[in-house]
């Protein structure tokens with residue numbers, strides 16, 4: 001499990017002068033998916049990076065938590081894979097980097113996104129929990145066309161209970177993205193008994209409605225599709241008996257966001 005959040009980039013070969021340094025960066029990649037349809041606009045190449053410092057009780061990818069897990073790959077290697085689909089991706093959607101938490105490997109991720117744009121003109125999306133963004137300068141995000149920002153909870157204590165982390169850096173990052181006018185989609189996982197409280201949703205909707213860069217809110221119903229991974233990893237899964245939200249609750253929560261003038265899907 002990734003605890004420290006340390007960004008570790010390992011050079012694998014020595015460089016000759018003028019060589020593209022990014023080729024030698026190595027990142028730990030959990031997996032890739034060509035043609036993902038739920039991580040940004042259109043059909044996308046999805047790069048899942050290893051490592052996450054949150055411990056969301058509802059996480060459906062606990063197998064991505066280990067920062068040193070997955071496969072060490074160079075930027076060149078990843079770019080070669082993306083290149084196979086570049087013509088298609090340019091028309092159909094783009095590239096999304098997710099995880100895990102991609103900002104734990106910020107240098108590697110930046111190089112992949114920079115080259116996606118420069119070499120192929122691809123649309124880039126970054127799916128992040130926002131916790132580590134404070135450590136990066138604004139211009140780091142120049143290579144990102146769209147941020148998919150996961151806000152887990154508006155209430156600090158409930159956020160800590162749900163994720164074992166504080167929500168302050170996440171909310172501050174959301175406000176910073178607004179100041180940067182960076183196109184952003186907010187993602188909110190709806191878990192009965194944890195994130196469906198009327199007053200909490202109201203506060204979150206109010207907070208998000210003040211961010212003029214937010215193009216849409218995605219309310220994602222909790223599901224049990226990742227439950228087997230917790231079992232495989234021998235992790236204690238608190239939500240084993242939790243049901244998905246009812247259509248009624250899902251509809252109510254979506255309406256709460258819509259009433260604040262937000263586009264909701």
Ligand code: SF4
Pocket residue numbers: 052053054055056058059060061062064099100101129150
């Ligand atoms: S931030 Fe995402 S990857 Fe990390 S624990 Fe939460 S749901 Fe899982």
